[in-house]
Amino acid sequence: SFQLAQTGRVFIQSDGSLLIRMATVDDSGMYACRIASVGSTPEIERFRLQVEVPITIFPTPAKIVVQPGMNAFLHCQAYGNPRPRVAWSRDGYDVSRDPRFSVYPNGTLIIQRTLEQDMGSYLCVANNGVSNPAQRIVMLQLRESLRASIEQVEERKREGETLYLTCSGFGYPTPSITWEKNGLPLTSDQRIKIQGGSLRVINLALEDTGTYTCIVMNDEEKVEDTVSIQVTPFDLLPSTCVDSASKVKCSLIVAARLCGHTRYSRPCCESCQREKTRIMQQSSTILG
Numbered sequence: 001s002f003q004l005a006q007t008g009r010v011f012i013q014s015d016g017s018l019l020i021r022m023a024t025v026d027d028s029g030m031y032a033c034r035i036a037s038v039g040s041t042p043e044i045e046r047f048r049l050q051v052e053v054p055i056t057i058f059p060t061p062a063k064i065v066v067q068p069g070m071n072a073f074l075h076c077q078a079y080g081n082p083r084p085r086v087a088w089s090r091d092g093y094d095v096s097r098d099p100r101f102s103v104y105p106n107g108t109l110i111i112q113r114t115l116e117q118d119m120g121s122y123l124c125v126a127n128n129g130v131s132n133p134a135q136r137i138v139m140l141q142l143r144e145s146l147r148a149s150i151e152q153v154e155e156r157k158r159e160g161e162t163l164y165l166t167c168s169g170f171g172y173p174t175p176s177i178t179w180e181k182n183g184l185p186l187t188s189d190q191r192i193k194i195q196g197g198s199l200r201v202i203n204l205a206l207e208d209t210g211t212y213t214c215i216v217m218n219d220e221e222k223v224e225d226t227v228s229i230q231v232t233p234f235d236l237l238p239s240t241c242v243d244s245a246s247k248v249k250c251s252l253i254v255a256a257r258l259c260g261h262t263r264y265s266r267p268c269c270e271s272c273q274r275e276k277t278r279i280m281q282q283s284s285t286i287l288g
Contacts, residue, residue, distance in 0.1 A: 025050045025081045055080035055126050055134040063139040066114055068172050074109040078126030084134070088279045089123050114142060146171035148216035148225040157231050158262050161204050167197040167214030175221075180213040181206065204231050241269030 006012055011019040016035075020027055028051045036042035060075040078084045083163045086107035088095050095101045100112045107126070111118055119142055127133040147170040157163055177197045179186040185191060186199070193200040201208055209231045215224045243250050250268035258264040259272035 020049075023049075025051050025053055026083070027051050037190060050130075051081060052081070052130055053081035055084045055127055055128060057124070057134050057136050060138075061095060062137065063141060065141045065143050066274040067144045068116065068142045069113055070264055072114050072118070074111070074122055074124070076107040076109065076124035076126065076136060076138070078107055078134060080126070080128055080131055080134075082128040082130055084126040084128040084131075086126050095122065109138075111140070114140070114269065116142065118142070125218065130228050142172055143220065144170070144172040146175055146216050146218065146223045147219045148177075148214050148223045150212075150225045150227050153227060155227065155229055157204050157229060159204055159206065159233055161227060161262050163199075163201040163204055163208065165199040165212060165227065166218070167199070167215070167234070169197060169214075169216035170224075171216070171218065173218045173220065175216045175218040178215045178217075180215060182210045183213075186212075190277060206231050206233065210232045241273060243268050243270045247271075265267075 001194070009021045011021070013019055016033065018031065019059055020243065028049055031047045031049055032043045034042055035045075056079050058075075058077040058079065060077070064074055066072045075086070076086050076088070078086055086103065088101075088103055088109045095109070096103055102110050102112075104110065107124065109122065114151055119140055122138050122140060123135060124134055125135045125215065139248070147168075149168045149170075151166045151168070153163075153165060160167035165179075167177055167179075169177045169191070179199050186194060188194045191202050193202075197214065199214075209227050209229060211226050213224050213226045217223070218287070245253075245267035253264045253268050254271050254275045255258065259268070259275060265272045
């Protein structure tokens with residue numbers, strides 16, 4: 001303790017009262033008035049001064065966006081005198097009871113390993129028991145940028161073959177997956193089968209040539225990936241081809257007239273090409 005002296009803000013009045021102008025938090029504390037006269041015991045009167053500062057909450061973003069599974073930090077830094085304490089709740093429930101939730105001394109709420117059910121509004125209330133409580137609402141939203149990826153596939157196909165395309169869509173909120181060909185929507189029919197990210201086209205025809213697009217989208221974002229497919233005529237065989245199957249098997253395939261099917265013509269490319277040439281020459285002879 002120390003004896004007060006008159007300053008520009010502190011005045012000792014003639015009636016013994018103490019006047020403090022423009023009081024600040026630093027002026028808070030215990031004050032003692034001592035009255036003494038000659039030959040008598042001094043009398044001391046003590047007073048506690050508490051300078052109240054209204055509670056305010058430092059402005060921070062009202063919405064926090066994080067990826068699912070990441071930690072979220074919701075800020076609520078409060079000022080005031082006496083120093084306020086911060087409590088967080090959601091729908092009237094004290095979130096600090098959850099082991100994944102904790103409140104730092106500075107008022108920040110930490111949510112570890114965020115889950116889908118953590119999304120929503122959180123109420124921060126700062127109170128010191130003296131001033132009017134202050135509060136603010138912080139919204140937590142989970143979001144992960146979308147990605148679309150079509151698995152690598154052979155882009156040249158033959159008539160009659162089957163095309164398989166698989167597209168993976170990643171992100172949050174969970175996206176939907178649709179398909180387009182040359183900018184027009186694709187739907188399932190007798191030859192086309194679509195199940196989410198899976199696209200199958202059987203018995204390919206020349207008109208199936210084009211650009212296939214996988215569209216991954218949700219309410220907030222849209223991304224896509226594309227692949228170009230070229231369907232070549234069945235009779236357009238490579239200029240140089242060699243049988244990979246045995247001569248006996250290829251002879252049987254030719255005799256059974258199965259060269260029109262890719263499954264059989266591919267391993268017997270040379271034999272089927274030779275048979276096709278023979279038939280064309282025979283036809284030319286007859287016509288001639």
